[in-house]
Amino acid sequence: MLAFLAEAVDDYVSGEVISGKLGLTRAAVWKHVCSLRSRGYRIEALPARGYRLAEVPDRLGALELKPLLNTHDLGQVLHCLEEVPSTNDLAKELAEQGAVHGEVVVAERQTAGRGRRGRSWSSPAGKNLYLSVVLRPQLPPQRAAELTLVASLAVCDACRQAGVDAGIKWPNDVLVGGRKVAGILTELGAEPDEVHWMVVGIGVNLNAIREDFPEELRGQATSLALERGQPVPRALFAAALLALLEEWLDRHAEEGFQAVREAWRARSATLGREVRVEVDGAELIGVAEDLDETGALLVSRKGGRVRVVAGDVRLLRAR
Numbered sequence: 018m019l020a021f022l023a024e025a026v027d028d029y030v031s032g033e034v035i036s037g038k039l040g041l042t043r044a045a046v047w048k049h050v051c052s053l054r055s056r057g058y059r060i061e062a063l064p065a066r067g068y069r070l071a072e073v074p075d076r077l078g079a080l081e082l083k084p085l086l087n088t089h090d091l092g093q094v095l096h097c098l099e100e101v102p103s104t105n106d107l108a109k110e111l112a113e114q115g116a117v118h119g120e121v122v123v124a125e126r127q128t129a130g131r132g133r134r135g136r137s138w139s140s141p142a143g144k145n146l147y148l149s150v151v152l153r154p155q156l157p158p159q160r161a162a163e164l165t166l167v168a169s170l171a172v173c174d175a176c177r178q179a180g181v182d183a184g185i186k187w188p189n190d191v192l193v194g195g196r197k198v199a200g201i202l203t204e205l206g207a208e209p210d211e212v213h214w215m216v217v218g219i220g221v222n223l224n225a226i227r228e229d230f231p232e233e234l235r236g237q238a239t240s241l242a243l244e245r246g247q248p249v250p251r252a253l254f255a256a257a258l259l260a261l262l263e264e265w266l267d268r269h270a271e272e273g274f275q276a277v278r279e280a281w282r283a284r285s286a287t288l289g290r291e292v293r294v295e296v297d298g299a300e301l302i303g304v305a306e307d308l309d310e311t312g313a314l315l316v317s318r319k320g321g322r323v324r325v326v327a328g329d330v331r332l333l334r335a336r
């Protein structure tokens with residue numbers, strides 16, 4: 018019924034036409050209208066003209082998202098869920114079962130949202146974006162990490178389009194004013210010389226307010242709404258993000274990592290900063306000098322230059 022109403026944008030559809038097309042009695046149509054209204058849809062009803070969909074709620078359902086998508090692959094197969102343990106877990110399952118390149122899982126809420134390094138990801142209902150994309154890149158597994166950096170460009174650009182001055186902390190945290198607004202968790206199914214699938218999981222704090230974050234994160238996390246002073250239409254943000262991600266993936270496929278590297282440098286909140294890097298329990302303090310041609314972070318310190326391929330970076334002070 019919603020799809021039917023949504024098709025007639027800005028116009029009334031008569032109750033008679035709806036009941037005819039959907040095979041429902043007029044009373045059943047009315048019942049559906051009431052139920053939709055109770056879920057936040059504003060549906061106007063005029064006795065002589067019928068029903069008009071005046072406003073959709075702030076939801077991330079296929080009905081809200083699909084019409085906004087401007088992509089050739091990403092989100093063309095779309096799984097929208099009210100609640101899921103983790104969109105990454107579901108996307109991985111789907112990938113194992115043969116999901117196509119670009120298949121997307123989105124949820125209103127995660128009950129076991131996962132972050133990097135075994136951490137959890139705060140995922141309150143109806144506030145933020147929790148999205149995972151299945152990719153089937155033509156890349157050897159050694160180069161898969163490049164796509165995580167590609168994703169960070171898309172997330173950073175989407176945040177900038179929403180009007181906040183976002184930057185990237187190596188490898189792929191998106192920060193605003195030193196606080197984290199988005200994170201990316203990439204997982205891989207591969208053989209030594211071939212990637213079977215990749216799941217890029219993206220969490221963006223869109224409309225969370227301070228109280229929505231667990232207390233221990235309040236000093237380090239923020240949301241786009243907190244930063245720009247007004248809420249973000251979530252479906253619009255998700256559609257823009259998928260379009261940007263697809264653009265960057267295409268560019269990476271056509272031009273290789275060099276184009277990504279330059280764009281990453283231009284958005285970096287890390288380069289030139291003194292950093293503390295935790296690698297396998299050991300700690301390293303130095304200045305983040307550059308992103309190398311494989312995506313590793315080059316940190317210089319007294320003893321020389323260290324190439325960091327994985328680790329947790331904390332920004333200390335500007336040089």
Ligand code: BTN
Pocket residue numbers: 102103104105106127129130131132133134136138146147148149190199200201202218219220221
């Ligand atoms: C991090 O910065 O630690 C990565 C956070 C990634 C969170 C997203 S939310 C959607 C997807 N599903 C998950 O369980 N995690 C990722």
